[in-house]
Amino acid sequence: MISRRKVIKSIxxxxxxxxxxxxxxxxxxAMTGLxxxxxxxxxxxxxxxxxxxxxxxxxxxxxxxxxxxxxMPKEVIESIHYASHHYVSLDELQEKVGARIAxxxxxxxxxxxxxxxxxxVYATAASMTGKDQEKIKQxxxxxxxxxxxxxxxxxxxxxxxxxxxxxxxxxxxxxTKQDLENAVNExxxxxxxxxxxxxxxxxxxxxxxxxxxxxNIPTFNDCAADVPPVENLWxxxxxxxxxxxxxxxxxxxxxxxxxxxxxxxxxxxAARLNMPPRANLGRGMKVNKEEVLAMLIALELFLERDHxxxxxxxxxxxxxxxxxxxxxxxxTTEMYVPEIANHVPSLRIVFDNSITRHSPREIKEALVKGKxxxxxxxxxxxxxxxxxxxxxxxxxxxxxxxxxxxxxx
Ligand SMILES: *Cc1c(COP(=O)(O)O)cnc(C)c1O
Numbered sequence: 001m002i003s004r005r006k007v008i009k010s011i012x013x014x015x016x017x018x019x020x021x022x023x024x025x026x027x028x029x030a031m032t033g034l035x036x037x038x039x040x041x042x043x044x045x046x047x048x049x050x051x052x053x054x055x056x057x058x059x060x061x062x063x064x065x066x067x068x069x070x071x072m073p074k075e076v077i078e079s080i081h082y083a084s085h086h087y088v089s090l091d092e093l094q095e096k097v098g099a100r101i102a103x104x105x106x107x108x109x110x111x112x113x114x115x116x117x118x119x120x121v122y123a124t125a126a127s128m129t130g131k132d133q134e135k136i137k138q139x140x141x142x143x144x145x146x147x148x149x150x151x152x153x154x155x156x157x158x159x160x161x162x163x164x165x166x167x168x169x170x171x172x173x174x175x176t177k178q179d180l181e182n183a184v185n186e187x188x189x190x191x192x193x194x195x196x197x198x199x200x201x202x203x204x205x206x207x208x209x210x211x212x213x214x215x216n217i218p219t220f221n222d223c224a225a226d227v228p229p230v231e232n233l234w235x236x237x238x239x240x241x242x243x244x245x246x247x248x249x250x251x252x253x254x255x256x257x258x259x260x261x262x263x264x265x266x267x268x269x270a271a272r273l274n275m276p277p278r279a280n281l282g283r284g285m286k287v288n289k290e291e292v293l294a295m296l297i298a299l300e301l302f303l304e305r306d307h308x309x310x311x312x313x314x315x316x317x318x319x320x321x322x323x324x325x326x327x328x329x330x331x332t333t334e335m336y337v338p339e340i341a342n343h344v345p346s347l348r349i350v351f352d353n354s355i356t357r358h359s360p361r362e363i364k365e366a367l368v369k370g371k372x373x374x375x376x377x378x379x380x381x382x383x384x385x386x387x388x389x390x391x392x393x394x395x396x397x398x399x400x401x402x403x404x405x406x407x408x409x
Contacts, residue, residue: 055373056373057368057372057373057374057375058372058373058374058375058391058392058395058398058399059375059390059391060374060375060376060377060386060387060388060390060391060395060399061375061376061377061386061387061390062342062344062346062377062387062389062390063225063247063249063250063251063342063389063390064375064377065256067375068256069247069249069250069256069390070249070250070251070252070253070256070390071253071390071392072249072253072254072255072294072298073253073298073301075297075301076253076254076255076294076297076298076301077294079290079293079294079296079297080255080290080291080293080294082293083289083290083292083293083294084290086289088289090276090277090289090292091272091277093289093292093293094111094112094272094275094292095272097110097112097292097293097295097296098110098111098112098268100296101260101262101295101296101299102262104299104300104303105233105234105237105262105299106234106237106238107234107237107244107262107263108237108263108264108265108268109262109263109264109265109268109269110260110261110262110263110268111260111261111268111271111272111275112248112258112259112260112287112291112292112295112296113245113258113259113260113261113275113285113287114257114258114259114285114286114287114291115247115248115249115256115257115258115259116160116222116224116245116246116247116248116259116260117160117163117259118163118259118282118285119224119245119246119259119260119261120160120161120163120164120220120222120245121163121164121166121167121281121282121285122261122271122274122275122282123190123218123220123243123245123261123263123267123271124150124163124164124166124167124169124189124190124192124220125139125167125270125271125274125281125282126218126243126267126268126270126271126274127147127150127189127190127218127220127267127270128146128147128148128167128168128169128189128190129146129270129273129274130266130270131266131269131270131273133273136273136274136280136281137280139167139168139274139280139281140166140167140168140281141168143168146168146189147186147187147188147189148168148169148170148187148189149169149170149172149183149185149187149188149189150164150169150170150171150172150188150189150190150191150192151172151174151180151183151184151188151190151191151192151217152164152171152172152173152174152191152192152193152194153173153174153175153180153193153197153201153202153203154173154174154175154201155175155197155200155201155202156192156193156194156197156200156201157171157173157194158194158197160222160224161192161194164192166281167281169189169190171192172188175201175202176202176203177202177203177207177211180203180211181211181215184215184217188215188217189217189218190217190218190219190220191208191211191212191217191218191219191220192220192222193205193208193219193220193221193222193241194221194222195221195222195223195226195236195340195341196225196226196340196341198340199339199340205221205236205239205241206239206240209239209240209241210240212240212241212242213240218242218243218264218267219240219241219242219243220241220242220243220244220245221236221241221243221244221245222245223236223244223245223246224245224246224247224250224259224341225247225250225251225341225342226246226251226340226341226343227246227250227251227252227302228251228307228310228311228343228344229307229343230302230303230305230307233246233262233303237262237263241263242263242264242267243261243262243263243264243267243268243271244261244262244263245259245260245261245262246259246260246262247259248260248291248295248298251302251344251389252295252298252299252302253298253301253302254291254294254295254297254298254299255290255291255294255295255298257287257291258287258291258292258294258295260295260299311345314344314345314387314388314389315335315345317345317388317391317396318335318345318346318347318387318388318396319335320396320397320400321333321347321386321388321396321399321400321403322335322347323400324400324401324403324404325349325400325403325404325407328404328407328408329355329356330351330352330354330355330356331349331350331351331352331356331407332349332350332352333347333348333349333350334347334348334350335347335348336348342387342389344387344389345387345388345389346377346385346386346387346389347385347386347387348383348384348385349383349384349385349386349403349407350382350383351382351383351384352382353381353382356407357409358406358407358409359379359381360379360380360381360382360383360384361379363379363384363403363406363407364376364379364384366406366409367402367403367406370402370406372398374398374399374402386399
């Protein structure tokens, strides 16, 4: 593996350095956590992944779980290191971290789950069992006396809604407001909303919340991939959703196996009763003390960050890549920002397949196989997508150079 310093050095040799220069990573931007990095600048001598033959790469894709999504800032790693030196009571830690997170995010209570997926499991379980110890023991297969129907709009169905079924919950699909009101009955436990699908469903977020309140049914909103913007961390609990989930290791740059469930105190308390250390539904989704603490610290850092400055950096990095491929025949580029999930500056490279020799998929593969290896987001018939969101300082120059090389081929 080429060392970071070597990469930086070799790219300083190319003429177009762009706005930030490429003079290493100990700049003001680095200090204020505008880049995940710093992780790579470590004193660790062993190259574990190299020893294993595991490929590492520049992440121009974004926060894909399969690609390990994000890197934790130095302060977050330090908190993991700190926690690893102490014993604590897991319940006490969860409660105190939860209270701190709740005060930072202006909600009643919070817990650290093992990812947004498990936050969905806990939200569902809490809605099904409340604080009833018998019901907690019954999940997920003995549903006698338990409300087990979870209402969801048809347009909001997606892969991760299977978390509801992990609890024994049954998804009841509706389309219109009238459908929803007809579907409500004494078995209804929760109403599930997938934030990214807001524009696709007939019932929008605010109306969904109103319906939940009208029928006295807890509403849940899955916002896993929906920071930035930072305000989303309090927008949806503020709107009245009873529970809201975020992924810890996507935009928040906390541990990849951590997540947040925010919301109503009684429901978060019920959710906790379904969590480890008790041998219950959540026992296999344990979050260790290191990650519980690290989630809090990641959140602190994220809230402190200069989000406007960060946005400007991302845009400049995208523009740098655009300029580097601007004169290549057969392609055009466009900067865009997805509306809800992954709401960050992104680049679409559109291919005129009658002119270009290679398809977007072939270019994507060539970038993976190249040195250094680079992962971009999805490739379609005629377009390649990428973002500098999860990239380290200076890596946009490497990506720009490799893209130009492959596209000129
Ligand atoms: C990523 C994602 C999840 C799962 O998040 P983890 O933190 O990886 O468990 C759930 N829902 C949505 C909408 C997501 O984007």
